[in-house]
Amino acid sequence: MSNQALAEVILTSLPKLATGKVRDLYDVDDNTLLFVTSDRISAYDVIMKNGIPHKGEILTLLSAHWFNELPKRVPGLRTHFLATDVPSNVTIEEARVIRNRSMQVRKLKVFPLEAIVRGYVTGGAWKEYKDQGTVHGMRLPPGLKQCDAVPGGPIYTPSTKAPAGQHDENISKEEAAKIVGDRYAKRIEELALKIFIAGQEYATERGIIIADTKFEFGLDEVTDEVVLVDEVLTPDSSRMWPKDRYEPGRDQESFDKQFLRNWLTENGLQGKEGVEVPQDVLEATSKRYLEVFQRLTGKSLEETTLG
Incomplete structure (x- = not known):
């Protein structure tokens, strides 16, 4: 797995509907949306200048795990989750970029x-x-x-x-x-x-x-x-x-x-724009995300990803 953080996803195959702090939202068809999760990270409502390696994959695949698990434990629970498959109308190159960090969901209000x-x-x-x-x-x-x-x-x-x-x-x-x-x-x-x-x-x-x-x-x-x-x-x-x-x-x-x-708080950077996070803080945060992913899913991120 690459340790490069993907701060921006450029996807031209589908119409973009919105850009959030972490996720971008695309239109697949009349009933379906595509969530694409970057490695951006925000704190105190501000996006950091650099991202956390693998974060988008962790958030996507952990959410997919919960969307499959929780309805077994909460009677009557419905979710918007459809699949982690990449839509067929996305180019091969774009599919390579968003694989493991995208999910198709139902359109809802x-x-x-x-x-x-x-x-x-x-x-x-x-x-x-x-x-x-x-x-x-x-x-x-x-x-x-x-x-x-x-x-x-x-x-x-x-x-x-x-x-x-x-x-x-x-x-x-x-x-x-x-x-x-x-x-x-x-x-x-x-x-x-x-x-x-x-x-x-x-x-x-x-x-x-x-x-x-x-x-x-x-x-x-x-x-x-x-x-x-x-x-x-x-x-x-x-x-x-x-x-x-x-x-x-x-x-x-x-x-x-x-x-x-x-x-951020210790360094007086709480709420400040354009903060570049030091490499050791990025790596320590990434390590925590990877550990909690493995504990909750029972598999490492490498074992879970789709290649």
């Missing part, structure tokens, strides 16, 4: 919400708890330590899904219901919690704690069903900790991009 689930008091939740004794405005018992599990189990803390260049904002469940409608809001919350708990149980068996995550959902307008979309339970969208080194009362070692966030 995406709800403008980030469905965030928190299982542990960490990150912004810990800061709010220290200051106010609450997480997302919800009162928690006094005396909790940093990275303690949320008493009573995971909680749902939605936010807006802001347009590119803007920041998501935390909102109440009532505000979420005003945006998407009460029935859909309740189903999104129900599914988000069930998926998170199922993912936690699966990961715990493999020595990983999933502390929190964000999901996205879409609407199948034909069947009126809420459907899991985007990526799912990856080190980009979730905080993941090694179970054998977990210790409440401190920040945790992580398999996710918290390592990069910490480096």
Whole structure:
């Protein structure tokens, strides 16, 4: 496998619909989209100047793994995932570039919400708890330590899904219901919690704690069903900790991009544009992503990729 990061994917065979921080979105046909995941990495809503080798492959193939696994564990769960096969109308050269970092998905109407689930008091939740004794405005018992599990189990803390260049904002469940409608809001919350708990149980068996995550959902307008979309339970969208080194009362070692966030914060680069990440930080982050991939899937990235 090449250790060169692929920061930009140029694909001319299909119409491009959107460019995100990490993914590019293409139109395949009337019912199908193509997600192509680059090796770009963002932190604090800013894209770094250089990328993480293999990151696009890891996020794509790990999401595909979860899309196949989670419906077995969450009755009634539907996802947008179709296949990791490259569409037939892509050129041979372009297919070589996007193989293992692209997935075909169903076209759906995406709800403008980030469905965030928190299982542990960490990150912004810990800061709010220290200051106010609450997480997302919800009162928690006094005396909790940093990275303690949320008493009573995971909680749902939605936010807006802001347009590119803007920041998501935390909102109440009532505000979420005003945006998407009460029935859909309740189903999104129900599914988000069930998926998170199922993912936690699966990961715990493999020595990983999933502390929190964000999901996205879409609407199948034909069947009126809420459907899991985007990526799912990856080190980009979730905080993941090694179970054998977990210790409440401190920040945790992580398999996710918290390592990069910490480096940015320590060097006064939080939220700064055009940051070039040193090679040792890139390699350490890549190593964490590769390890969590192998633990969760049971195979190395090399064993999983399609050649």
